[in-house]
Amino acid sequence: MHLVAIGGSDAGISAALRARELDPSVDVTVVVADAYPNFSICGIPYYFSREVQPWQSLAHRTHADLEATGMALRLDTFATDIDVAGQRLTVRAQDGSTSDIAYDELVVGTGALPSHAGIGGLEQLGPEDGVHVIHSMGDTFALDRFLEERDPKTAIIVGAGYVGLEMAEAFTVRGLKVTQIQRGPEVLSTLDPELGGLVHTELSQHGVEVLTDTTVSSVERTGAGLAVHGTHLGEPVTRNADVVLVVVGVRPNTELLERAGARRGAGKAVVVDEAMHTGLPHIYAAGDGVTTHHRLLGLTYLPLGTTAHKQGRVAGENALGGSVRFAGSVGTQVVKVFDLVASRTGLREHEAIAAGYSPATTAAVADDHKRYYPGALPITIRITGDTTDGKLLGAQLVGRLGTETAKRVDTYATALFAGLTVEQVSDLDLSYTPPLGSPWDAVQVATQAWSRTNSGTVTPA
Amino acid sequence: MHLVAIGGSDAGISAALRARELDPSVDVTVVVADAYPNFSICGIPYYFSREVQPWQSLAHRTHADLEATGMALRLDTFATDIDVAGQRLTVRAQDGSTSDIAYDELVVGTGALPSHAGIGGLEQLGPEDGVHVIHSMGDTFALDRFLEERDPKTAIIVGAGYVGLEMAEAFTVRGLKVTQIQRGPEVLSTLDPELGGLVHTELSQHGVEVLTDTTVSSVERTGAGLAVHGTHLGEPVTRNADVVLVVVGVRPNTELLERAGARRGAGKAVVVDEAMHTGLPHIYAAGDGVTTHHRLLGLTYLPLGTTAHKQGRVAGENALGGSVRFAGSVGTQVVKVFDLVASRTGLREHEAIAAGYSPATTAAVADDHKRYYPGALPITIRITGDTTDGKLLGAQLVGRLGTETAKRVDTYATALFAGLTVEQVSDLDLSYTPPLGSPWDAVQVATQAWSRTNSGTVTPA
16 A cells, blocks of 8 residues: 655645554655655744744654654655556656656645735746745745845835734844735734734834735836835835735645646635545545635635644545545634734634625623733634524634633634534633633623624524 | 622622613612622632732722612621512621511522631631631631731641642742642642642742641641641641641532522532522522532532622523523633643543543643744643543643643633534644644644544444
């Protein structure tokens, strides 16, 4: 039995690890396009902030750790073609030579690629010009080299999602003056603007210039460095900087599987079932390149590292004849921006409406612990629930670092997984001690506020 | 409609608040034995550590806040008798005079009383002698006065439960040399000794002398102060100190309701149904004086502030004709001891066996966040699951302050409430960002460890 996994990031490595864990007699080969298997891409901003040094620390496991599990790694090896019927994978080595790898079962974890969002000039400009993306260790080294060699003083970050915000912090910590440009009306558009606004304030207070409602049309080299052109509410706007980082999202990297005959679905990602099977014989796929089963939405596209780990694990087990299912995402996400923690799980109101729910959203502010104990800080929470059956649909939280906001969102995530109502969250037996909570935890102050506003409309099942 | 609530602590006040919230036309009177309604008894240790000053800060709500809700407070008023048929309550004022209060509905929240655990001498010795309990604001003032006037240098704390541990910290912070005496083999006996041992080490590292396996038989006054006598594994042991604090648990205060004809059940507490009804017409009861519906155990006695708040709220709503049910406890508890946070939810192995489950317990240690990001610290977690059906039965966690341990236990508490299996906890979509978590959260590293050890025995439903 020979299991081949393509991709050295979360999905591919998780599949390989799971297979070796379940059956040490199985031969496992992981084909990795670069020399950096099992690196934590989510950690890259902390390398640039210099909180994580050296870059080797970003590896979840070292090369030696991985080989000690018994898997074989084919580094700097690019998978170019799958012969589905013949169960053979064609790969190209760094020297351009190609070879075939026979497999019994294949797990594809080719991930996603950075999007350019149609911004002009990006095809022509690259790291040498000061225009960067950060999606791989190669990108990381290129940006690192640029920062060391050119010593830029100013940066423009196009995009204000998770990575964009983390990089705004990292550049600021390194002393660069940062301008962050966001197309939508508020930063961190995965949260309601009321909460994105809190993140915006945090950025401003740390000296980041934030331009919202601003669409970038092009980037060009000028004598002085780089110019970013766009429009702000119809008016032209230009900003200049020494370095430009484009972090406007990703698109699934599906080329290999498409050529092999796989179908694409939500977000143009490869369609897989809950067993992570592609429908092609002996081919599983997982991670940022495939559709995601969402417990509230059905099939969607939501590329997240946590999901890739879980899907990869499922794929690895099923490739060995297992019958496990990916239990589904509820869209839980969290980001630290300077001293603020912003998180969400489940659906926001417009997402819930689009999915056929009847949502209402209520805001509350509650202290992280009893106010009489020193250091209490407010957490702002927005609860979305279904006004028909009272089910919890989603929660968004913003609190300062140290308020346990990141793990409070997990209470809602667990409630969503279990299909609890908003009222049931208020009924949960959550922990309390004055330095760390309240008799009604902040989580429940928020659900009680929702119930006060909406309970009249709910017909309990 | 006149609702009378007896008790100025969590249960009574919660009932009164809920009634006024639901129907501002209802007359609500709260009969309070002392002058301190709605004080946070859980906060008293932080008054002694001087983190909370002045004592008035310990009020959840001020007297004025409470009256602003429209409830009437009868302070320094002791409820002596209930005329069930006549729907009248007899009360005694501070001057010894008695009077009657007519009620339509009654909620009794008389709470619990400190236990003496059969220790000799405690009936004769009191605050003036340096022997203290801390169960009320009166106790608090007495101890405060003793500390101010006598300036004790040494303290013995009999008991090493939540309050005992918090007071060991408070006394130490104030400069007293503390000896903590625990009957059982390890401190914090509500956790497995492996985890209690971590708390023990934390106490020792802060200079607290800890005597375990030591049963206190008597306390006596000596020329030099106080002597505590007991036995340690059969050998006599004596310790001397200037002040002795006895915190060995509580017993339900059921006298009033018993005389009115209420039944006693688990823990000799008054039996109530899930509507918080006592079975006596128009009489509800809630809080530390009544039995608790536990979602894994059925009816038990488990006095906790969080439960009292919830039960009081249910009682207040049902007294007004509502039909809500107390959803039940899962026994979630947390305590901060110096820089350590210890928590539990659900059942430990011996409790699960006694309740008819087939438990197994597995230990794991996992970092609170990605190790490459500065400040990662281990959390020690013990998972108890049922080997028959794979259901999660309980979790215990010990981590340092700042590891979000208090809110990580809430994920397990939510899973227990929802009846999830251990495997389903591993499937949860929990939040991740490198400074605050891991792709598999510590919560899931622990459940995966349980599954690796026990999955062979589980027959999924």
